[in-house]
Amino acid sequence: MAKKVLVVDDSKTALMMEREILEKRTSYQCVTAADGQEAVEKAAQEHPDLVLMDVVMPRMNGFEACKMMRQQASTREIPIVLVTTRSEESYMEAGFQSGCNDYITKPVNGTELVALLQSYLGE
Amino acid sequence: MNRSRKNVAGTKPAGAEQINDVRLQAARKRLAESKDQDDAIEGVREIVANFLGSEEMGLFRIDRRTASFQVFWSFGIDLEEYDLLRALGDAGLQRVMRGECHVEFGTRESSEVTSKAQAFVPIMVADQTIAILAILRLLPQKAAFDRSDMELFKLLSDEAASPLFGRTGCAKAGNEGPGMSA
Numbered sequence: 377m378a379k380k381v382l383v384v385d386d387s388k389t390a391l392m393m394e395r396e397i398l399e400k401r402t403s404y405q406c407v408t409a410a411d412g413q414e415a416v417e418k419a420a421q422e423h424p425d426l427v428l429m430d431v432v433m434p435r436m437n438g439f440e441a442c443k444m445m446r447q448q449a450s451t452r453e454i455p456i457v458l459v460t461t462r463s464e465e466s467y468m469e470a471g472f473q474s475g476c477n478d479y480i481t482k483p484v485n486g487t488e489l490v491a492l493l494q495s496y497l498g499e
Numbered sequence: 500m501n502r503s504r505k506n507v508a509g510t511k512p513a514g515a516e517q518i519n520d521v522r523l524q525a526a527r528k529r530l531a532e533s534k535d536q537d538d539a540i541e542g543v544r545e546i547v548a549n550f551l552g553s554e555e556m557g558l559f560r561i562d563r564r565t566a567s568f569q570v571f572w573s574f575g576i577d578l579e580e581y582d583l584l585r586a587l588g589d590a591g592l593q594r595v596m597r598g599e600c601h602v603e604f605g606t607r608e609s610s611e612v613t614s615k616a617q618a619f620v621p622i623m624v625a626d627q628t629i630a631i632l633a634i635l636r637l638l639p640q641k642a643a644f645d646r647s648d649m650e651l652f653k654l655l656s657d658e659a660a661s662p663l664f665g666r667t668g669c670a671k672a673g674n675e676g677p678g679m680s681a
Contacts, residue, residue, distance in 0.1 A: 387549055388532075388542075388545065389545035393522055393549070400517065461554060463638070463639050481640045482552065483548075483552040483641060486522070
Protein backbone atom coordinates (compact mmCIF):
# COMPACT_ATOMS: atom_id res chain seq x y z
CA MET A 377 0.00 0.00 0.00
CA ALA A 378 1.39 3.39 -1.01
CA LYS A 379 2.53 5.72 1.73
CA LYS A 380 0.41 8.84 1.98
CA VAL A 381 1.82 12.38 2.26
CA LEU A 382 -0.33 15.35 3.22
CA VAL A 383 1.11 18.44 1.47
CA VAL A 384 -0.03 21.75 2.96
CA ASP A 385 0.58 25.16 1.42
CA ASP A 386 -1.54 28.20 0.64
CA SER A 387 0.59 28.84 -2.44
CA LYS A 388 -0.90 27.08 -5.44
CA THR A 389 2.52 27.18 -7.10
CA ALA A 390 4.33 25.46 -4.24
CA LEU A 391 1.54 22.92 -3.86
CA MET A 392 1.63 22.15 -7.56
CA MET A 393 5.40 21.64 -7.58
CA GLU A 394 5.61 19.56 -4.41
CA ARG A 395 2.74 17.38 -5.57
CA GLU A 396 4.32 16.89 -9.01
CA ILE A 397 7.68 15.98 -7.48
CA LEU A 398 6.11 13.41 -5.21
CA GLU A 399 4.04 11.91 -8.00
CA LYS A 400 6.91 11.77 -10.49
CA ARG A 401 9.79 10.84 -8.23
CA THR A 402 8.17 8.67 -5.56
CA SER A 403 5.41 6.12 -5.17
CA TYR A 404 3.75 8.10 -2.41
CA GLN A 405 0.11 9.04 -2.60
CA CYS A 406 -0.43 12.77 -2.22
CA VAL A 407 -3.29 14.62 -0.55
CA THR A 408 -3.34 18.38 -0.16
CA ALA A 409 -4.62 21.15 2.10
CA ALA A 410 -4.48 24.92 1.65
CA ASP A 411 -4.03 26.06 5.27
CA GLY A 412 -3.34 24.82 8.79
CA GLN A 413 -6.99 24.41 9.73
CA GLU A 414 -7.68 22.24 6.72
CA ALA A 415 -4.45 20.33 7.41
CA VAL A 416 -5.53 19.43 10.94
CA GLU A 417 -8.89 18.21 9.63
CA LYS A 418 -7.39 16.26 6.72
CA ALA A 419 -4.71 14.69 8.92
CA ALA A 420 -7.43 13.32 11.20
CA GLN A 421 -9.49 12.04 8.25
CA GLU A 422 -6.77 10.76 5.95
CA HIS A 423 -4.21 9.45 8.45
CA PRO A 424 -1.20 10.38 6.29
CA ASP A 425 2.20 8.77 6.89
CA LEU A 426 3.83 12.21 6.81
CA VAL A 427 2.81 15.87 6.72
CA LEU A 428 4.80 18.34 4.61
CA MET A 429 3.58 21.77 5.69
CA ASP A 430 4.27 25.43 4.94
CA VAL A 431 4.51 27.74 7.96
CA VAL A 432 3.06 31.07 6.86
CA MET A 433 -0.56 30.43 5.90
CA PRO A 434 -3.93 32.11 6.46
CA ARG A 435 -6.48 30.95 9.07
CA MET A 436 -3.98 28.75 10.93
CA ASN A 437 -0.22 28.78 10.43
CA GLY A 438 2.04 25.75 10.31
CA PHE A 439 3.28 26.08 13.90
CA GLU A 440 -0.28 26.17 15.28
CA ALA A 441 -1.36 23.29 13.06
CA CYS A 442 1.66 21.31 14.18
CA LYS A 443 0.79 21.89 17.86
CA MET A 444 -2.82 20.86 17.27
CA MET A 445 -1.78 17.65 15.51
CA ARG A 446 0.50 16.81 18.43
CA GLN A 447 -2.41 17.26 20.84
CA GLN A 448 -4.68 14.82 19.01
CA ALA A 449 -4.18 11.11 19.58
CA SER A 450 -4.82 10.18 15.95
CA THR A 451 -2.18 12.54 14.58
CA ARG A 452 0.32 12.69 17.45
CA GLU A 453 2.82 10.29 15.91
CA ILE A 454 2.73 11.49 12.30
CA PRO A 455 6.10 12.91 11.19
CA ILE A 456 5.75 16.58 10.29
CA VAL A 457 8.21 18.43 8.06
CA LEU A 458 7.81 22.19 8.01
CA VAL A 459 8.65 24.20 4.89
CA THR A 460 9.40 27.90 5.08
CA THR A 461 11.37 30.80 3.68
CA ARG A 462 12.75 31.66 7.13
CA SER A 463 16.05 30.07 8.06
CA GLU A 464 16.94 31.83 11.32
CA GLU A 465 17.85 29.53 14.19
CA SER A 466 15.19 31.07 16.48
CA TYR A 467 12.50 30.49 13.90
CA MET A 468 13.57 26.88 13.43
CA GLU A 469 13.60 26.44 17.18
CA ALA A 470 10.00 27.66 17.32
CA GLY A 471 9.19 25.04 14.70
CA PHE A 472 10.70 22.24 16.74
CA GLN A 473 8.96 23.50 19.86
CA SER A 474 5.67 23.27 18.01
CA GLY A 475 6.42 19.58 17.52
CA CYS A 476 7.76 19.25 13.98
CA ASN A 477 10.26 16.51 13.20
CA ASP A 478 12.21 18.30 10.51
CA TYR A 479 12.54 21.57 8.69
CA ILE A 480 13.28 22.43 5.08
CA THR A 481 13.76 25.89 3.62
CA LYS A 482 12.41 27.47 0.47
CA PRO A 483 13.29 27.51 -2.33
CA VAL A 484 12.80 23.78 -1.97
CA ASN A 485 15.48 21.66 -3.57
CA GLY A 486 13.40 18.83 -5.05
CA THR A 487 16.16 16.23 -4.80
CA GLU A 488 16.72 17.04 -1.14
CA LEU A 489 13.00 16.97 -0.51
CA VAL A 490 12.66 13.48 -1.97
CA ALA A 491 15.67 12.27 0.02
CA LEU A 492 14.25 13.74 3.21
CA LEU A 493 10.84 12.14 2.74
CA GLN A 494 12.45 8.82 1.88
CA SER A 495 14.42 8.97 5.10
CA TYR A 496 11.08 8.90 6.95
CA LEU A 497 8.99 6.75 4.62
CA GLY A 498 11.47 4.60 2.74
CA GLU A 499 11.42 4.24 -1.02
CA MET B 500 18.21 15.08 13.01
CA ASN B 501 18.95 17.43 10.19
CA ARG B 502 17.62 20.75 11.38
CA SER B 503 18.59 22.84 8.39
CA ARG B 504 19.07 21.85 4.80
CA LYS B 505 20.80 24.50 2.77
CA ASN B 506 20.26 24.65 -0.94
CA VAL B 507 23.50 24.63 -2.86
CA ALA B 508 23.61 26.63 -6.05
CA GLY B 509 25.08 25.08 -9.14
CA THR B 510 24.85 21.47 -8.04
CA LYS B 511 23.20 19.02 -10.40
CA PRO B 512 22.43 15.84 -8.50
CA ALA B 513 20.73 12.93 -10.21
CA GLY B 514 17.15 13.77 -11.10
CA ALA B 515 17.79 17.50 -10.80
CA GLU B 516 16.84 18.10 -14.43
CA GLN B 517 13.58 16.24 -14.04
CA ILE B 518 12.84 18.27 -10.94
CA ASN B 519 13.71 21.46 -12.76
CA ASP B 520 11.25 20.46 -15.47
CA VAL B 521 8.61 19.99 -12.79
CA ARG B 522 9.39 23.46 -11.48
CA LEU B 523 9.05 24.98 -14.94
CA GLN B 524 5.81 23.12 -15.60
CA ALA B 525 4.36 24.26 -12.28
CA ALA B 526 5.33 27.88 -13.00
CA ARG B 527 3.90 27.72 -16.52
CA LYS B 528 0.67 26.17 -15.29
CA ARG B 529 0.34 28.70 -12.48
CA LEU B 530 0.67 31.63 -14.88
CA ALA B 531 -1.65 30.09 -17.47
CA GLU B 532 -4.34 29.34 -14.92
CA SER B 533 -4.37 32.83 -13.40
CA LYS B 534 -7.96 33.95 -13.04
CA ASP B 535 -7.30 37.68 -13.28
CA GLN B 536 -4.56 40.27 -12.91
CA ASP B 537 -4.42 40.03 -9.11
CA ASP B 538 -4.11 36.27 -9.31
CA ALA B 539 -1.38 36.58 -11.96
CA ILE B 540 0.54 38.98 -9.71
CA GLU B 541 0.18 36.51 -6.85
CA GLY B 542 1.40 33.79 -9.21
CA VAL B 543 4.53 35.76 -10.05
CA ARG B 544 5.13 36.43 -6.35
CA GLU B 545 4.74 32.73 -5.56
CA ILE B 546 7.11 31.72 -8.36
CA VAL B 547 9.78 34.19 -7.24
CA ALA B 548 9.44 33.33 -3.55
CA ASN B 549 9.07 29.56 -3.84
CA PHE B 550 11.32 28.82 -6.79
CA LEU B 551 13.82 31.67 -7.02
CA GLY B 552 14.30 32.45 -3.36
CA SER B 553 13.48 36.12 -2.96
CA GLU B 554 10.75 37.95 -1.12
CA GLU B 555 11.67 41.38 -2.43
CA MET B 556 10.47 42.10 -5.93
CA GLY B 557 8.66 44.58 -8.07
CA LEU B 558 7.28 45.12 -11.51
CA PHE B 559 8.00 48.26 -13.50
CA ARG B 560 5.75 49.12 -16.41
CA ILE B 561 7.39 50.96 -19.27
CA ASP B 562 5.73 54.15 -20.45
CA ARG B 563 7.11 54.72 -23.93
CA ARG B 564 5.46 58.10 -24.38
CA THR B 565 7.32 59.59 -21.44
CA ALA B 566 10.29 57.22 -21.71
CA SER B 567 9.92 56.35 -18.06
CA PHE B 568 9.40 53.42 -15.74
CA GLN B 569 6.48 53.28 -13.37
CA VAL B 570 6.15 50.99 -10.41
CA PHE B 571 3.22 48.75 -11.21
CA TRP B 572 3.47 46.49 -8.18
CA SER B 573 5.96 45.61 -5.48
CA PHE B 574 6.25 43.08 -2.70
CA GLY B 575 8.51 43.08 0.36
CA ILE B 576 10.11 46.40 -0.49
CA ASP B 577 9.00 49.93 -1.25
CA LEU B 578 10.15 50.68 -4.78
CA GLU B 579 8.84 54.25 -5.05
CA GLU B 580 12.34 55.61 -4.47
CA TYR B 581 14.12 52.76 -6.24
CA ASP B 582 16.27 53.96 -9.10
CA LEU B 583 15.85 51.25 -11.70
CA LEU B 584 18.02 53.02 -14.25
CA ARG B 585 20.86 53.36 -11.77
CA ALA B 586 20.52 49.75 -10.67
CA LEU B 587 20.63 48.47 -14.21
CA GLY B 588 23.07 50.91 -15.75
CA ASP B 589 22.96 51.90 -19.41
CA ALA B 590 24.31 48.64 -20.73
CA GLY B 591 22.07 46.60 -18.47
CA LEU B 592 19.00 48.56 -19.47
CA GLN B 593 19.77 48.13 -23.14
CA ARG B 594 20.12 44.39 -22.67
CA VAL B 595 16.81 44.16 -20.82
CA MET B 596 15.09 46.29 -23.46
CA ARG B 597 16.43 43.88 -26.08
CA GLY B 598 14.84 41.03 -24.16
CA GLU B 599 17.80 39.66 -22.24
CA CYS B 600 17.72 38.99 -18.53
CA HIS B 601 20.22 41.01 -16.55
CA VAL B 602 21.55 39.18 -13.54
CA GLU B 603 24.00 40.49 -11.01
CA PHE B 604 25.70 37.76 -9.08
CA GLY B 605 26.40 39.01 -5.60
CA THR B 606 28.75 37.47 -3.10
CA ARG B 607 27.82 36.60 0.42
CA GLU B 608 30.11 37.65 3.22
CA SER B 609 28.45 35.63 5.92
CA SER B 610 25.35 33.57 6.43
CA GLU B 611 23.81 36.50 8.30
CA VAL B 612 24.01 38.81 5.32
CA THR B 613 21.52 38.49 2.54
CA SER B 614 22.92 38.25 -0.95
CA LYS B 615 23.13 41.34 -3.11
CA ALA B 616 22.28 39.35 -6.21
CA GLN B 617 19.65 40.97 -8.34
CA ALA B 618 17.86 39.97 -11.48
CA PHE B 619 15.96 42.09 -13.95
CA VAL B 620 13.67 40.11 -16.17
CA PRO B 621 12.10 41.65 -19.28
CA ILE B 622 8.41 40.90 -19.61
CA MET B 623 7.98 40.50 -23.32
CA VAL B 624 5.23 40.77 -25.89
CA ALA B 625 6.10 40.07 -29.51
CA ASP B 626 9.82 40.76 -29.04
CA GLN B 627 9.15 43.97 -27.13
CA THR B 628 9.86 44.56 -23.47
CA ILE B 629 6.72 46.02 -21.92
CA ALA B 630 7.69 45.68 -18.27
CA ILE B 631 10.64 44.74 -16.10
CA LEU B 632 10.42 42.37 -13.17
CA ALA B 633 13.07 43.29 -10.61
CA ILE B 634 14.04 40.56 -8.17
CA LEU B 635 16.06 42.03 -5.35
CA ARG B 636 17.65 40.48 -2.25
CA LEU B 637 17.79 36.73 -2.06
CA LEU B 638 16.80 34.79 1.02
CA PRO B 639 19.81 34.00 3.26
CA GLN B 640 19.68 30.30 2.42
CA LYS B 641 19.78 30.93 -1.31
CA ALA B 642 23.43 31.43 -2.19
CA ALA B 643 23.00 32.70 -5.75
CA PHE B 644 21.01 32.29 -8.90
CA ASP B 645 21.97 29.20 -10.89
CA ARG B 646 21.52 27.83 -14.40
CA SER B 647 18.07 26.43 -13.73
CA ASP B 648 16.95 29.85 -12.49
CA MET B 649 17.80 31.26 -15.92
CA GLU B 650 15.23 28.92 -17.45
CA LEU B 651 12.66 30.23 -15.04
CA PHE B 652 13.57 33.83 -15.89
CA LYS B 653 13.06 32.97 -19.56
CA LEU B 654 9.68 31.46 -18.82
CA LEU B 655 8.59 34.56 -16.88
CA SER B 656 9.90 36.74 -19.68
CA ASP B 657 7.97 34.87 -22.37
CA GLU B 658 4.80 33.90 -20.56
CA ALA B 659 3.97 36.40 -17.82
CA ALA B 660 2.82 39.34 -19.95
CA SER B 661 -0.54 37.99 -20.99
CA PRO B 662 -1.68 36.89 -17.50
CA LEU B 663 -0.34 40.12 -15.97
CA PHE B 664 -1.60 42.65 -18.45
CA GLY B 665 -4.26 40.82 -20.43
CA ARG B 666 -4.65 40.75 -24.18
CA THR B 667 -5.68 44.38 -24.34
CA GLY B 668 -2.70 45.62 -22.36
CA CYS B 669 -0.29 43.49 -24.37
CA ALA B 670 -1.76 44.52 -27.72
CA LYS B 671 -1.59 48.18 -26.71
CA ALA B 672 2.05 47.83 -25.70
CA GLY B 673 2.84 45.99 -28.92
CA ASN B 674 1.33 48.79 -31.01
CA GLU B 675 3.23 51.59 -29.37
CA GLY B 676 6.14 51.44 -31.71
CA PRO B 677 9.81 50.65 -31.25
CA GLY B 678 11.33 50.20 -27.83
CA MET B 679 12.92 52.97 -25.83
CA SER B 680 16.63 52.90 -25.28
CA ALA B 681 18.73 53.67 -22.26
